[in-house]
Amino acid sequence: MTLAAKQTPAKRANNRNDALLDAAAHLFASKGYRETTMRDIAVISGMLPGSIYYHYGSKADLLLAVYEKGVDGLCTRFDAAIADAKAPWSRLEAVLIAHFETILDQSDYARVLIRVLPDHLPEITVSLSRLRDAYEGRIAAAIEALPLDPGVDSKMLRFLLLGAANWSQTWYRPGADSPADIARHFLAIVRQPVEASDG
Amino acid sequence: MTLAAKQTPAKRANNRNDALLDAAAHLFASKGYRETTMRDIAVISGMLPGSIYYHYGSKADLLLAVYEKGVDGLCTRFDAAIADAKAPWSRLEAVLIAHFETILDQSDYARVLIRVLPDHLPEITVSLSRLRDAYEGRIAAAIEALPLDPGVDSKMLRFLLLGAANWSQTWYRPGADSPADIARHFLAIVRQPVEASDG
DNA sequence: TCCTTAACCAAACAAATGTTTGTTTATAAT
DNA sequence: ATTATAAACAAACATTTGTTTGGTTAAGGA
Numbered sequence: 001m002t003l004a005a006k007q008t009p010a011k012r013a014n015n016r017n018d019a020l021l022d023a024a025a026h027l028f029a030s031k032g033y034r035e036t037t038m039r040d041i042a043v044i045s046g047m048l049p050g051s052i053y054y055h056y057g058s059k060a061d062l063l064l065a066v067y068e069k070g071v072d073g074l075c076t077r078f079d080a081a082i083a084d085a086k087a088p089w090s091r092l093e094a095v096l097i098a099h100f101e102t103i104l105d106q107s108d109y110a111r112v113l114i115r116v117l118p119d120h121l122p123e124i125t126v127s128l129s130r131l132r133d134a135y136e137g138r139i140a141a142a143i144e145a146l147p148l149d150p151g152v153d154s155k156m157l158r159f160l161l162l163g164a165a166n167w168s169q170t171w172y173r174p175g176a177d178s179p180a181d182i183a184r185h186f187l188a189i190v191r192q193p194v195e196a197s198d199g
Numbered sequence: 200m201t202l203a204a205k206q207t208p209a210k211r212a213n214n215r216n217d218a219l220l221d222a223a224a225h226l227f228a229s230k231g232y233r234e235t236t237m238r239d240i241a242v243i244s245g246m247l248p249g250s251i252y253y254h255y256g257s258k259a260d261l262l263l264a265v266y267e268k269g270v271d272g273l274c275t276r277f278d279a280a281i282a283d284a285k286a287p288w289s290r291l292e293a294v295l296i297a298h299f300e301t302i303l304d305q306s307d308y309a310r311v312l313i314r315v316l317p318d319h320l321p322e323i324t325v326s327l328s329r330l331r332d333a334y335e336g337r338i339a340a341a342i343e344a345l346p347l348d349p350g351v352d353s354k355m356l357r358f359l360l361l362g363a364a365n366w367s368q369t370w371y372r373p374g375a376d377s378p379a380d381i382a383r384h385f386l387a388i389v390r391q392p393v394e395a396s397d398g
Numbered sequence: 399t400c401c402t403t404a405a406c407c408a409a410a411c412a413a414a415t416g417t418t419t420g421t422t423t424a425t426a427a428t
Numbered sequence: 429a430t431t432a433t434a435a436a437c438a439a440a441c442a443t444t445t446g447t448t449t450g451g452t453t454a455a456g457g458a
Contacts (some may be wrong), residue, residue: 012425032319034233038416045396050418059416089394106442120231156384157393159370160363167362170316175329180432185355193392195288195357196346211455212405237446248404249448258446 016056020045022108023193025066033063033120060124063116067131070109074102074135082142092142093187099139099165100179104172114166136162161186216254218243221307224265228310232262232319258325262315266330269308273301274336281341291316291341292386298338298364301377313365335361360385 023044025042027036038059042049057064081094095160100108113135118128172179223244226235237258241248280293301309312334317327342357354374363385371381 008225015435017435030232034231035319037414039414047435048437048439049416050438050440053417054435119369120234146393149391149393149395151391152388152393153384157388159367159381160359160385161386163364163366164359164362166367167357170318171358182355184354186359188361189351189356190388190393192348192350194348194351194389196344196348214405216405236444238444247407247409247447249408249410252447253405373402 005029016045016047019046020052020055021062021065024062025070025108025112028063029108029115033116060121063112063121064124064131066109066112067116067128070107070111070113070135071131073107074099074110074113075138077102078135078138082138086168088142088145088147089191092146093184095139095142095159096165096183096187097180100183101170103165103169104179104182105174113168114169116136157190161190212307212321215244215246219246219254220264220268223261224307224311226270227262227265228314230305230317259320260317262311262320263326263330265308265311266315267325269306269310269312270333272306273298273309273312274337276301277334277337281337283373287341287344288390291345292383294338295360295364295382295386296379298365299382302364302368303378303381304373310368313368314387328374356389360389 020041024036024041027040027044031040038049038052041062042052045052052062061087077098078095081086081098085091085094103114113132116128118125119134121128139162140158143161144154146154146156146157148157165183168182170183177185208361219240222239223235226239226243230239237248237251240261241251244251244306253263255264276297277294280297282289284290284293299358312331315327317324320327338361340344342360343353345347345353347353347356367381371378376384
């Protein structure tokens with residue numbers, strides 16, 4: 001046995017860690033953090049409640065892992081969206097569409113980022129906030145790059161768009177307007193004057 | 200003893216029902232429904248946990264009472280705002296300012312309406328939704344009355360403004376921009392084109 | 399003054415919840 | 429085949445939680 005041999009911890013094939021994270025993400029996104037019990041998560045992931053603690057030290061740790069995966073997914077999508085579009089406004093549109101699609105239809109992990117806020121868990125607020133900054137910063141940058149009218153504060157524009165986007169999780173139901181349509185409509189409202197022209 | 204004499208239940212002066220509601224509203228608004236315990240509420244309102252059940256049958260009933268008082272307060276403010284302003288856009292501005300001021304600075308009861316959503320409590324979702332409709336309907340009406348560009352869906356405009364407003368509770372901190380300033384800025388972004396004009 | 403009862407107290411209960419502890423299984427490397 | 433250990437099981441534990449039950453006090457009407 002060489003010294004280097006010990007560097008492979010030999011992870012097993014039937015590790016249900018992924019199923020565990022998926023279950024936690026789904027429940028956190030659907031019911032919220034506080035109303036999701038370790039027993040709920042255990043049932044869906046085909047485990048016993050105590051077994052979860054082999055993978056994660058606490059319920060909060062589990063949420064942190066979900067949060068991290070959610071941020072990673074969003075950042076990856078954002079970077080792809082930014083790479084495809086060059087002009088500032090089309091870049092923002094691409095990022096916004098990616099955001100809406102991810103938090104409304106595609107990823108339980110991303111949905112958790114909107115439903116469970118850092119302020120709701122005083123003990124791990126800083127860790128959660130640090131993670132969020134990674135993807136919120138990309139949206140901020142996309143908005144900061146816009147050629148804006150001097151009367152418009154870019155921070156306020158960001159709050160407006162991001163707030164509307166995040167809140168959409170409370171009223172959106174699949175079937176009607178697609179997430180991309182919603183994103184484009186919101187952006188259109190901001191770019192053009194909404195007031196009817198006379199005549 | 201006449202038959203009519205029994206119609207006065209003789210409420211007492213030192214009834215702490217108001218303090219109880221205030222405490223519940225404050226905690227629900229600050230920490231959320233699920234993370235607020237009956238013991239927390241009891242401590243603040245100077246009561247023992249069990250005593251709360253003399254006034255309200257359950258924790259959910261307590262939330263319903265808070266909800267109702269919150270809606271009443273908002274509706275009263277909205278109606279006053281609508282009465283003062285006649286033109287459609289200035290009406291919406293007045294309503295929006297009232298909304299921002301109430302949910303950000305003035306009323307714990309109104310803050311609960313934003314923080315605790317009907318979907319979060321499956322057992323009383325319908326009751327909560329019915330209450331919300333009362334004040335959301337007033338905002339909807341104010342937006343529906345606007346002379347809008349044909350390309351703009353009034354429902355989407357409502358979602359945009361209301362979402363941004365409600366989400367502001369997550370980032371607003373007293374001291375910087377006032378709630379009224381935020382309301383006016385958001386409305387300005389929607390009315391004027393935000394894009395910088397060439398030249 | 400007496401008597402009703404609004405408004406609380408004091409104490410417990412049952413269920414739910416996050417977590418721990420000791421044990422077992424089965425896989426990968428030797 | 430043997431062994432180490434990843435990955436789970438089985439069962440409990442300590443709190444926390446919403447709620448209930450029976451007793452107590454004092455305000456207001458008769």
